[in-house]
Amino acid sequence: MTTPPPPPGPSIGTTYFTAFGVDERLIREALSSALSRGGEYADLFFQHRIAHNFVLEDGSVNRAFKGTELGVGVRVVKGDQTGYAFTEDLSLESIRQAARTAATIADGSQGEAPERFHITTGLPSRYATERHWDNVRPEEKLPLLTGLNDRTFSMDPAIRKVNITFGDETSAILIADSSGRVVEDIQPMTLLYLSCVAEKNGEREQNTYGVAARKDMSFYSKDRLDLIVQEAVDRTMILFDAVQPPAGEMPIVLGAGASGILLHEAIGHGMEADFNRKGTSIYADKIGKKVAHPFINIVDEGTEEGARGSINIDDEGNAVGRTNLVEDGVLTTYLHDSISAKHYGVKPTGNGRRESYQYPPLPRMRSTYMLPGPHKKEEIIASVKKGLFCTNFTNGQVQIGAGDFTFYVKNGYLIEDGKLTRPIKDVNIIGNGPKVLERIDMVADDLTIDQGGWTCGKDGQSVPVSQGIPTVRVSSITVGGRSERS
Amino acid sequence: MTTRETVGEEFKEIARAAVTAARVAGAQGVAARVGKVRDVGVQWRDGQIEQVTESTTRGLALSLYVDGCFASVSTSDLRPEAIGPFIADAVAMTRTLSQDPFRVLPDPALYLNRPDLDLEFADPEYNNLSATRRRDLARTIEDAARSVTAADKILSVTTSVSDSRSEMFRVTSNGFEGERIDTSFWLSGSVTVKDSDGRRPEEGDFSGGRFVRDLGDPKRVGESSAQRALARLGSSKAASNAMTMVLDNRAAGRLVSALLSPLAASSIQQRRSFLEGRAGQEVGSPLLHIEDDPLIPKGFGSRHFDGEGISARKLPIFDRGVLRNYYIDTYYGRKLSMPPTTGGTSNLSWALGSRSQAALIADAKEGVFVTGFLGGNSNGTTGDYSFGVQGFMIRQGASAEPVAEMNISGNQLELWKRLAGVGNDPYPYSPLRTPTLVFENVSFAGI
Numbered sequence: 021m022t023t024p025p026p027p028p029g030p031s032i033g034t035t036y037f038t039a040f041g042v043d044e045r046l047i048r049e050a051l052s053s054a055l056s057r058g059g060e061y062a063d064l065f066f067q068h069r070i071a072h073n074f075v076l077e078d079g080s081v082n083r084a085f086k087g088t089e090l091g092v093g094v095r096v097v098k099g100d101q102t103g104y105a106f107t108e109d110l111s112l113e114s115i116r117q118a119a120r121t122a123a124t125i126a127d128g129s130q131g132e133a134p135e136r137f138h139i140t141t142g143l144p145s146r147y148a149t150e151r152h153w154d155n156v157r158p159e160e161k162l163p164l165l166t167g168l169n170d171r172t173f174s175m176d177p178a179i180r181k182v183n184i185t186f187g188d189e190t191s192a193i194l195i196a197d198s199s200g201r202v203v204e205d206i207q208p209m210t211l212l213y214l215s216c217v218a219e220k221n222g223e224r225e226q227n228t229y230g231v232a233a234r235k236d237m238s239f240y241s242k243d244r245l246d247l248i249v250q251e252a253v254d255r256t257m258i259l260f261d262a263v264q265p266p267a268g269e270m271p272i273v274l275g276a277g278a279s280g281i282l283l284h285e286a287i288g289h290g291m292e293a294d295f296n297r298k299g300t301s302i303y304a305d306k307i308g309k310k311v312a313h314p315f316i317n318i319v320d321e322g323t324e325e326g327a328r329g330s331i332n333i334d335d336e337g338n339a340v341g342r343t344n345l346v347e348d349g350v351l352t353t354y355l356h357d358s359i360s361a362k363h364y365g366v367k368p369t370g371n372g373r374r375e376s377y378q379y380p381p382l383p384r385m386r387s388t389y390m391l392p393g394p395h396k397k398e399e400i401i402a403s404v405k406k407g408l409f410c411t412n413f414t415n416g417q418v419q420i421g422a423g424d425f426t427f428y429v430k431n432g433y434l435i436e437d438g439k440l441t442r443p444i445k446d447v448n449i450i451g452n453g454p455k456v457l458e459r460i461d462m463v464a465d466d467l468t469i470d471q472g473g474w475t476c477g478k479d480g481q482s483v484p485v486s487q488g489i490p491t492v493r494v495s496s497i498t499v500g501g502r503s504e505r506s
Numbered sequence: 507m508t509t510r511e512t513v514g515e516e517f518k519e520i521a522r523a524a525v526t527a528a529r530v531a532g533a534q535g536v537a538a539r540v541g542k543v544r545d546v547g548v549q550w551r552d553g554q555i556e557q558v559t560e561s562t563t564r565g566l567a568l569s570l571y572v573d574g575c576f577a578s579v580s581t582s583d584l585r586p587e588a589i590g591p592f593i594a595d596a597v598a599m600t601r602t603l604s605q606d607p608f609r610v611l612p613d614p615a616l617y618l619n620r621p622d623l624d625l626e627f628a629d630p631e632y633n634n635l636s637a638t639r640r641r642d643l644a645r646t647i648e649d650a651a652r653s654v655t656a657a658d659k660i661l662s663v664t665t666s667v668s669d670s671r672s673e674m675f676r677v678t679s680n681g682f683e684g685e686r687i688d689t690s691f692w693l694s695g696s697v698t699v700k701d702s703d704g705r706r707p708e709e710g711d712f713s714g715g716r717f718v719r720d721l722g723d724p725k726r727v728g729e730s731s732a733q734r735a736l737a738r739l740g741s742s743k744a745a746s747n748a749m750t751m752v753l754d755n756r757a758a759g760r761l762v763s764a765l766l767s768p769l770a771a772s773s774i775q776q777r778r779s780f781l782e783g784r785a786g787q788e789v790g791s792p793l794l795h796i797e798d799d800p801l802i803p804k805g806f807g808s809r810h811f812d813g814e815g816i817s818a819r820k821l822p823i824f825d826r827g828v829l830r831n832y833y834i835d836t837y838y839g840r841k842l843s844m845p846p847t848t849g850g851t852s853n854l855s856w857a858l859g860s861r862s863q864a865a866l867i868a869d870a871k872e873g874v875f876v877t878g879f880l881g882g883n884s885n886g887t888t889g890d891y892s893f894g895v896q897g898f899m900i901r902q903g904a905s906a907e908p909v910a911e912m913n914i915s916g917n918q919l920e921l922w923k924r925l926a927g928v929g930n931d932p933y934p935y936s937p938l939r940t941p942t943l944v945f946e947n948v949s950f951a952g953i
Contacts, residue, residue: 068583074603078841080606083576083577083603083609084599085580086596089583090583090588101555102557102558105559107562108582109584124637125557158602181776223888226887264915267915267950268952300661301706302704380559414883415883416881417880417881421698421706421708422741426913427881428881428882445890446892448893450881452911454704498911498912498951499951500894502949503949503951
């Protein structure tokens with residue numbers, strides 16, 4: 021049997037991946053193998069990602085890392101079932117072998133690969149850059165690090181060590197599916213972390229500040245660099261006066277911005293539709309129910325220009341907009357990938373994301389935040405007789421089914437009689453998602469999206485996300501801390 | 507006499523050719539590593555297959571020492587036409603960095619005396635697990651989970667059967683060559699149950715080993731997953747108090763990792779370690795007695811040489827509470843003027859107690875039996891920690907009602923001095939091999 025000549029129609033031969041031998045014929049034959057046992061749907065996810073890291077330690081940029089990943093993942097779907105395989109060899113033979121492996125999820129007869137492919141055009145441009153990071157020479161990046169190092173040391177004589185990591189990444193992706201859709205995107209990312217160690221009166225403290233964005237070198241403006249140095253030093257030096265707070269239940273006020281970690285853990289993960297279609301989330305069967313005060317609105321979107329969690333398309337090729345998780349206190353929409361959208365009979369929400377070609381997509385968050393509310397920050401702090409004001413966080417975690425979640429507070433203050441008093445440090449806070457949502461009883465008008473390099477982990481896959489929140493009050497939650505034997 | 511499988515010459519040649527190419531491009535020192543990993547997995551949920559995955563990943567990683575500068579690079583793009591430019595670019599990038607006199611390949615003397623033991627990494631029967639067998643095992647785990655008492659409260663059961671085979675070969679320009687092939691096989695079960703208050707607690711269990719015959723009993727995995735999940739029903743938080751903590755051997759690794767990471771030479775040299783300057787001092791109770799042991803057959807952390815090529819040997823870490831050694835690699839060792847030991851942990855070998863977990867709970871009389879951590883962190887610079895925990899109250903020497911949504915907090919230097927009991931039950935599925943641990947007077951936060 022001979023291969024028929026390619027049918028007329030739009031050619032996809034002009035893409036980024038042409039240089040790797042990826043053309044219509046290869047895509048068609050790969051999809052044909054993927055559907056060889058009658059899967060309902062198949063897609064290919066090509067990726068070429070180049071990442072750099074430069075590290076400054078002990079005064080000089082004395083190490084660098086570069087990683088290149090090239091590969092294609094083949095997914096075959098039948099109902100809720102998925103077959104997945106990938107290869108790092110982009111030859112037709114190797115891709116067809118991966119496709120036949122993924123195809124074993126189904127057990128029917130050969131399905132038809134599309135005759136024609138259509139490139140999705142008119143994608144939004146949420147992270148246009150003047151130059152791809154791969155074209156920025158190290159010599160342009162390195163002075164950034166040495167400059168930050170010098171300024172950090174000049175801020176305070178107590179600074180003993182400064183460690184700076186600068187990372188950049190360019191990821192080109194091409195998604196082709198069995199409906200004939202082809203979508204391409206080039207996704208930049210950069211991040212910068214500055215960490216310092218200080219010594220005072222024989223004690224030592226260490227803290228970190230970082231920023232991240234899908235932007236180019238212009239992201240590192242003088243103002244932003246000043247902010248990085250100031251924040252890293254302030255967040256470290258204040259720890260010398262900080263204590264671990266007393267243990268137990270108390271009200272907490274969460275500062276605008278990074279405190280969005282609460283939403284990510286308390287509701288975001290639980291709203292990912294895969295857990296709900298399996299019935300394993302505490303939010304399963306709760307759509308349409310009142311879960312919070314009426315002034316509470318929580319969204320997940322991927323549209324903000326240059327934000328770390330923004331994407332022009334998701335990793336299944338679906339459009340990315342804004343999804344309302346909670347509208348006027350009522351649970352509204354789950355975060356869907358195409359499998360769950362089909363399961364629920366709704367449109368995909370553009371939340372199908374994956375770490376790389378090595379993984380199948382899952383419903384994931386993008387940028388999750390709460391919209392502004394009716395209160396003022398000052399009035400919220402003044403309302404607390406004895407509690408905590410939390411500003412900086414390192415990590416969080418959730419149990420999707422039980423709903424218990426935690427986040428680790430690195431900086432904050434005690435609130436005593438409505439005023440911020442002693443700084444606090446190193447305390448874990450634990451609560452239950454739905455209970456804590458009900459207890460968010462004040463929301464300020466100062467929504468801030470945090471610029472930190474947040475990374476979300478699920479099923480062993482990491483994806484970049486953003487989060488934000490206005491200043492809010494949680495009327496009661498369990499604060500880790502020191503308790504004496506009673 | 508056993509014959510061990512070896513990595514193919516063609517694959518090794520990729521690494522050797524990369525060393526040559528890097529030297530031609532101007533590197534004075536080079537370490538090259540090629541790796542290939544095949545992963546196969548079946549995930550099963552509620553009576554049918556949820557996902558099948560099967561893939562082989564491969565890659566080349568290089569450490570480059572160029573005119574006193576250092577960089578490390580990796581690529582999965584092994585097309586011959588791509589590797590050449592990749593290495594040339596990498597060498598050029600390295601040259602743009604600051605020179606670093608501390609950055610050198612290890613002293614070749616440390617490559618000598620590599621132990622010649624069969625650590626039983628690779629199952630010769632690797633390919634004998636068929637797709638049908640995987641499916642049957644996955645189904646058996648679910649069936650067992652649904653066979654336990656009170657199974658009507660089960661909402662969903664997810665199980666998985668997976669295996670992995672990896673090959674690696676490493677070569678350096680100063681005389682190191684080493685290779686390994688290893689395999690592992692795993693069974694897991696995860697069960698979600700319905701609580702009366704709308705919560706849907708999830709718990710699970712797993713088993714596995716280096717050889718297919720060490721997979722374990724799928725029925726036991728299923729039953730235990732369900733029993734663990736059902737035991738979470740009706741959990742509540744207890745009052746904040748300082749109490750005795752009996753820490754399950756499966757969960758203890760989290761706390762032990764927080765003690766080990768400040769022992770890295772990088773933490774010491776960067777002044778981010780509360781254990782700096784404490785070698786020879788008592789930092790824990792006499793029961794804290796741990797040796798790093800890379801030579802345990804079938805151990806998940808076992809090795810003949812470490813990541814830098816340094817020949818493996820046992821290393822005492824804590825000797826009856828006294829800190830004996832740090833984890834020192836070549837680079838930070840030179841910065842600290844300390845001889846390298848090894849840059850990373852292998853397996854931990856504990857001085858085990860004679861008591862079972864049940865006996866330790868009975869001895870404690872009152873307290874909390876902690877079976878899992880949820881989030882939290884430990885500050886390696888100061889030793890302050892705060893972790894979310896769940897488990898069971900201990901009442902009259904027995905595990906009683908479930909507790910959740912609580913935290914423990916304190917400082918590690920206090921905590922390890924309060925280590926009052928060590929079980930006889932090293933956890934077999936982690937290289938940390940933690941036994942059940944008992945700590946007195948731990949700060950719990952709840953109501």
